Amino acid sequence: MADQNNLNSNEQQHDLNLPKVLIHGPQGFSSVLQPPFSQNFHILNHSSLPLHQFLATHTHHCSSVAALLCDGGYPVTADVLRLLPSLRLVVTASAGTEHVDLDESRRRGVRVAGAGNMFSEDVADLAVALLIDVVMKISAADRCLRKRVPLGSTGFPLASKLAGKKVGIVGLGKIGLEVAQRLEALDCIISYNSRTQKPLVWYPFYSSVVELASNNQVIILCCALNEQTRHVINREVMLALGKGGVIVNVARGALIDEKELLRCLVEGEIGGAGLDVFQNEPLVCQQFFGLDNVVLSPHAGFSTSESYLGICQLVGRNLEAFFSNNTLITPVI
């Protein structure tokens, strides 16, 4: 009866003809996703066991799992795919798919659906919010007050205006464009760098990031991480950006040489940074915690209540489409 352990009680009474869906993500993820789908799918939840142990001990259940719902950072490796022989669909609730072995999925004929552009607006909002916070020193001033620095003293940092700031965006995909539109509405002056110049975009294009940095006061990272973009923000770029310069990263931590960033922040070689992502996640370099010219965010680009609802609906629409033999809403492969 090992196969019956660690399963939610509701699924044992469930209609066994419904497609079997395994959920692979953090606790909150399961509790959000499970209820809306439990009518149309036979939901399996391994939350009380690590996945590999669950797969090894619940072989009967796993042999008939047709779909896997996963979150970013929850690996779907070749091994996982091998232990789910009936799997036909992986739906990840994340924008990135680097945790899913796409080659092995393709080889096995397993389709993969992602979050599409579901989080683009939230990530763009966060980029703008972090920039405003760094430039206007909102968090730093709030922290000062909570440390009992008296009102009217000279202990508070002097803010700067957002309007008129020259902002260079690295990576002008969906998120980069959303950031550009928001900042243009707030009277910033936009230019960008990307692999190639965009045909239908009138913002000035710089083919090198150093050139982008030396012509702007702010750099916002919205590009993918790959071997070409790893440490794309190095010391040379930071020095080109200059002492008042601000860097905002809502993409991937390893786009920035974080050691150099810390050195430049401490030495005043750049003005400040707003960071939603870090080089060694889930660890955050503790040296950031002592700096007042940094605003830190917990890789939360998509953590609005509206997006939780949205992704939940999107996952449901992908599942329904797949099991009704319709086209996936947001296919990856």
Added chain:
Amino acid sequence: MADQNNLNSNEQQHDLNLPKVLIHGPQGFSSVLQPPFSQNFHILNHSSLPLHQFLATHTHHCSSVAALLCDGGYPVTADVLRLLPSLRLVVTASAGTEHVDLDESRRRGVRVAGAGNMFSEDVADLAVALLIDVVMKISAADRCLRKRVPLGSTGFPLASKLAGKKVGIVGLGKIGLEVAQRLEALDCIISYNSRTQKPLVWYPFYSSVVELASNNQVIILCCALNEQTRHVINREVMLALGKGGVIVNVARGALIDEKELLRCLVEGEIGGAGLDVFQNEPLVCQQFFGLDNVVLSPHAGFSTSESYLGICQLVGRNLEAFFSNNTLITPVI
């Protein structure tokens, strides 16, 4: 020789034919304003003595002071005016003029110039920044991280989207309109309350603040403080705004019944608040310091480096205009 004490050394060598200008403000104020004007004016600085003592002991100098430059919160009372018998102009570097005895100035034929709309954009920027910070929980998340809450844990507050939020503005003067324009560009839906409906404004108008609150998710205070508006945000308004509601105050602390605000924040009757002003300034009620749904700002609506430069230029232009018999740039009386 008492009259020569406590005066800056440069003024003793100064051309005594230049108009004599006394500076009345905090240390930083004098050091910013003094250098640019020292060529065209004979600057007096009482920074090492309280003003009344300076006026009493430097009667010779004070008898020929033609202009007074003051900051907000530095009173220019009837007594001060009496002790400066040659005074013809007061220039205050503040948006408000409540620290200047305007009746007595008028009676003595002393002109008064203010900051005009110099700070309107900064105050509007701050209102937007505080709203974004409260809604997206930027400061709260930053504080969480600095307390070593691990990335990926459920310890972080869930943010909300700014776009689509219904925002009610109380007071649609220059600042209120600037706030409305910025938030419209960020896809918020604007309505307002003011003493009377504005003829050329198409935003929906509510004649009562309770009605405004019950039709919006956010209230932003941009109105003047007077007997009609004192505690305009009371418990009834907060309950009408509701549990997810956010209040932003960049105007005056006493517009809000602060005790009730604290109670509503603690009891979850409203969602959050962004406050640049407080009821008992310079004191800030310490109960705010323990709340995560509040963003606090040190009455800093105009504290950008760009505005310091701007006000400095505006003060200079008012002085030059007055002493060349031209119209004041930003006259109050």
